[in-house]
Amino acid sequence: MLFKNIIGQHEIKERLKQTVRENRVSHAQLFFGGEGRGKLALAIAYAQFINCRDKNRFTNGDSCGVCPSCIKYNKLIHPDLHFIIPVSTNTSVKEKPTSRQFIKHYRELLLENDYFTTLNSWYEKIGIEKKQAGINVYECSEILRTLSYTSYESEYKIMIIWMVEKLNYQAAPKLLKILEEPPDKTLFLLIAEQHEQIISTIISRTQLIKIPKIEDDEIIKACIEKLHVSREEAAMVAEIANGNFTEAVHLIKQGEGRKNYFDRFVGWMRLCWTVDVPKIMAFSDEISKEGRESNKSFLQFGMTVLRNCLVMNYTGKDIVKFREEERGFLEKFSPFVNQANAGRFSEEFNTAIYHIERNVSPGMVFLDLSLTVARLIKMTPSKAVS
Template identity: 65%
Template sequence: MLFKEIIGQEKIKERLLQTVMENRVSHAQLFFGGEGRGKLSIAIAYAQFINCRDQEKFIRKDSCGLCPSCIKYDKLIHPDLHFVFPVAANKEVKEKPLSQNFMAQWREMLIENHYFPSLNDWYDKIDIERKQAGINVHDSNQIIRTLSYTSYESEYKVMIIWMVEKLNYQAAPKLLKIIEEPPDKTLFLLITENPDNIIPTILSRTQLVKFPKIEDNVLIGACETQLEIGHNQAVEISRVANGNFKEAMRLAGQKDERNEVFEKFVGWMRMCYTLDVPKMTAFSETMGRESRESIKGFLLSGMEVLRNCLVLNYTSPELIKIRGSELDFMKKFSPFINGNNAEKFSEEFNQAIYHIGRNANTGLVLFDLSLTVAKLLKIKAPVSVK
């Protein structure tokens, strides 16, 4: 992976390059920011640049892509490049799952998703059904063992921990010492979309690198060249994706799926408004059989719809990055989302997401949320809102 192959984030690329050229690479760095901003791809490109053997890399400010080290990095098979990510038992790995058990699927998944993976992509790839994945004690022990060996070929051993917020409380203490005082020439690159969920003792031991949204003009260009779509469609997708290339890929290739999620949410809101308990029960049971990450994604999408409805009460529709039937629904639904209930909607949805992530019964959580939504929709707007 070369820096020039990654869309956007030019300031971060330059900052990381400077750390190498000035010989001040921090041994533990946390790349954080929202989905689809290139954190993982830049982490791989950064590691590849550090270990590239071509000295002219400092002139071109990128890896050569041709030396033995770069070739192995490109295939994700370099012996000094290590990955750890959330895992769970499945039909092939029935107990004590380790990241190294899933490396073939990991490589395939990255290529399939242009190095912009999501947790849903990953969980679907390893087929863990409704199990809750995490970074466990076995992987923590494996990290310590792996990094205790000398490097095979390169100057640096690199450990990339993807979605480090999934590191469980039993596993985290084992890594504190090695992250704070790693073996010489060892680089930890931790990646997260939710830094607030990272254990503070891990967070405090890293140098933070914040990834902003990808700029609209860059996103439009990437849609045209990488996703091979026309300019007008690229502009529209960029407007909705809001700096998230992963979302742009979804919009470009999975429009039907996005519409399905939206229509499902609309149907759910109608059930709640009319207090149709039999339908609410059936919805909760059916939705509850999907994976936990899918349910959380559905609720997060719903929160975005509710946010847009609230904004429509106070500003022009032109500021909402939505068009067509979705905007039509939001205009009609916005009177029911107001200053008297919006905060409570956010609290209840976030609480449901929290409990689903903690292995609560998904069907019961959704049914309880449905009843709460039904009550909240009856709360009238403040008199001052027209």
């Protein structure tokens, strides 16, 4: 992965390259930020750059992409590049699961998705969606074993620990000890999304690199170039994706997904309005079968519609381009999203997304949210005051 092939993040790229040029690469760094911002791609590009044998070959300050080290990095098979990832037992690994047993699948997933992947898609890939995956004690013994060998081909051994918030409590002391007394010429690049779940002692032992959201312009550009959509569609998707490229790709891959989302959202809001509980239950059950990623996207889309309704309600304008037939619904619906409930809507949708990410049953999440929405849409500004 070359830096130039990563979407946006120019400032971070520059900063990372600078640490190499100035020879002050810290031995343990934590790449932290929300989903779909390219944290893993940046860490891999950084590792490749550090080990590139010919980084001064071109003046653009990137890895050369063609030296023996880069060629192996391009396929993620460099012998001094190691990945630690959350794993669990599955149908083929019955006990003591470690990253090594799953690395082939992980490489595949990364290369298929241009290095953008989520925990849920990883779980789906290895068929462990419903189990609690983690970075476990067996893994930490494995790390020690791996690092006890000298590096094969490059100056630095690099260990990328993906989703370090999934580190099990029993395994934490071992990893902390490794970070505290790292073997010579070894770099740890940790990656995490959920700040509150990372053990604080890990944070205190690493240098924090905050990865910001990808700018909308960059997402639009990438959608047009990589996914060949129109500028209009790319702009719509970028608005919903909110700096998350994985989400943008997901929305586009669904193709007709957006129209589908809109119609379903309208149907759902009608059920909430009439508080038709049996139908709400059927809806929740139905949508839960589509998988967590899809459920999250639908909720994100719902939030965009609600935000748009609020703006429309107060200014008469759209923040997103909606189709003519969609505007009809929005005009009727927008008075029900107002200052009395807009904050709560956003809070409740975000909580639902949070719960879906954390393996709460999506059917339950949608049922709960529907009942809350049923209450919220009956709130008007005057009622809220009284």
